Every structure is written in C-alpha cells, then in structure tokens.
Amino acid sequence: MENEGRRRRAWIESLSSFFVTTIDQSDIVPKTAFHRYHHLNQLVFGEIEASAQKIERTPALVAAQNLDHIVLRLYTSGNTNVGICGATTEITQESFVAFDLSQPIVSTTRGMTGLNLAVPRRCLEDRIGDASAWHGQIIPTASSPIAKLMADHMRNVSACLRDASPEQMRHIIPATIALSNAMFLGEHDSAYDKNVVTGIAIRQFIEENLPRVDADIVMARFAISRTPLYKIFESDGGIYSYIRNRRLARAMQILAQPGDRKQQIAAVGYSLGFENDRVFSRAFRRKYGLNPSEVDHETQSRVHIARESLLLSWMKDL
Numbered sequence: 001m002e003n004e005g006r007r008r009r010a011w012i013e014s015l016s017s018f019f020v021t022t023i024d025q026s027d028i029v030p031k032t033a034f035h036r037y038h039h040l041n042q043l044v045f046g047e048i049e050a051s052a053q054k055i056e057r058t059p060a061l062v063a064a065q066n067l068d069h070i071v072l073r074l075y076t077s078g079n080t081n082v083g084i085c086g087a088t089t090e091i092t093q094e095s096f097v098a099f100d101l102s103q104p105i106v107s108t109t110r111g112m113t114g115l116n117l118a119v120p121r122r123c124l125e126d127r128i129g130d131a132s133a134w135h136g137q138i139i140p141t142a143s144s145p146i147a148k149l150m151a152d153h154m155r156n157v158s159a160c161l162r163d164a165s166p167e168q169m170r171h172i173i174p175a176t177i178a179l180s181n182a183m184f185l186g187e188h189d190s191a192y193d194k195n196v197v198t199g200i201a202i203r204q205f206i207e208e209n210l211p212r213v214d215a216d217i218v219m220a221r222f223a224i225s226r227t228p229l230y231k232i233f234e235s236d237g238g239i240y241s242y243i244r245n246r247r248l249a250r251a252m253q254i255l256a257q258p259g260d261r262k263q264q265i266a267a268v269g270y271s272l273g274f275e276n277d278r279v280f281s282r283a284f285r286r287k288y289g290l291n292p293s294e295v296d297h298e299t300q301s302r303v304h305i306a307r308e309s310l311l312l313s314w315m316k317d318l
Helices: 004-015 059-065 145-163 166-183 194-208 215-222 226-232 239-255 261-271 277-288 292-308 310-317
Strands: 020-022 034-040 043-050 053-057 069-084 087-091 095-100 105-120
Touching: 004 020, 034 166, 034 310, 043 145, 043 166, 043 310, 069 145, 095 145, 105 145, 105 166, 145 166, 194 215, 194 226, 194 239, 215 226, 215 239, 226 239, 239 261, 239 277, 239 292, 261 277, 261 292, 277 292
Parallel strands: none
Antiparallel strands: 020 053, 034 043, 043 105, 053 105, 069 087, 069 095, 069 105
C-alpha cells in the first residue's frame, strides 16, 4: 500500500485478532512489513517482519478466545522488550521465547523479524512442569545446542514450505513437534516418559468426551489407578480442576457465538456437565470475572474480530 496511513491501519487490523496494537505517530509501517502463516495439520507456522510497535494480549482477548497453545518464537533480528505483570525482559536476536496464549502479555519493539511456531498444549510432553511457566521467557540460552538445532530447523521448515510435497511435510510435522518438546527438557530428562505420553492421551480423550467425562471414566479407559492419575494432573490442580477449566473454556466458545442468548445460557452449563445453572455461573464468574450473560456485552467486539480471522480459526482447530 502506497498510502502510509492506510498501511498503518491495515497493519493494526491484521493483528487485531490476537493483539491490541499501538504504533507511535512518528513511526512508519514499512512496505516490507508482513506476517504470513501456514496451517500444518497439528501446528501453525508463521513468518513475520514487524514495524516499530507495541502489541498487547489483553485479559479481554484471553477470556474471549480461550486459546490453549504455546507459541515458540525465534527472533532473527531486532530488539524487543516483553512485559509480564510489570516485569520486562529484553529479547535479542537468535533467542527463543515462549508465549502462552492463555496469559496476558505486552511486547514492544523498534522492529523485528522472526519465525513462530504455535503448538497446542497437549502436544507438549510437559516433563519439567507446566509449559505456561515459561511464558515470556527465553528458553533455553541462545548458545544451547538444542536451541541452535531448533533455529536451523525452523529456518529450513520455512524454506521447505515453498518446495516440499504434502507427503514430505507429513514427516516434517512430527519432527517439528518432537524438537519443540526437546526445547523444554532438562538435561536430566530421559528420552521417554510413559506417564507423560499417557497424560497427553488422557488430555486428548477428555477433550473428545468433555461433556460427561470424569475421573472414573478416565481410570477405566486407561486402566490407571487414582494416585498416578492425580499425579499426572498435579500441576493443573488435579484432574477435576483440569476438566472443569476445559468445560468453562468450551462454554466461553459456545456463548461467544451468535444465536439465541437466553436459550444458550440456560442450556450450555448442563450440556457441559455442570449440575445446575447456579454452579455453572459461579464457576464461570470465578474463572473469567464475568457472568455467562455478560459475555455478549463485554466481549462482542473481540469475538466478532475472532470470527473474522482465518488464522484464529486454524488455531482453534489444531
């Protein structure tokens, strides 16, 4: 776009599904700025060249979207400051940073380029605790052999996207997921952890059977006793806490859709396994800070933007 004002507005709008974006009037969005994303079955791979800007993933966006993904970003040039709860970290080039899309964050840059990899949380093997603990942090140091391997791999994936056949990409994707897991492993971790693999399978089973699943059903399905099951979900506050949070996330997604609001609110809690409307409303308010009936009023504009974003729909379908 030749017109600078129009280009600025288009850039801000293009990011609005995920971020509230602020650009100083003295800064110009260059004609070279872009962000490009590729749907890779279980992953979304992104390439970006950003202008000077401040982007913020606000609590309102987090509540409206309920994205359960970890983003690994390789900063290939530029300097960026990432802020979480008032604490700021300076990110230099050739660093990997983890972003948990279920948490707010602020990022300020004078211009940067990078490669993104969005991974559903269930695909991460979580051997060193909840991956969300790495939110906004560099993992690991830029000099780590694993980081160098992952950086080279992401650059090569970017190149392969232009030439590789679908059959070749079918093999590249699991290799990329495996390397993503390796980024979160400590040196003491073994190459295989049965409990971790079982935990991933259980989370997928819960997601597929969310309305009526409970601990007893999971124990019967996976032939696992109560103690090891609760150990798997210890970092989530226990299996019942995990199931409740996943039900609430699904409820937010349902309520954010257009339709008969009164009928939806009356039925959605029961359809997702809550015993009555009062229990559902109390749990929903505790998690999101608003009542189910307020979703349309307080998040309507953000939800409308989300519905218009193809990238956002890709992320939710991973």
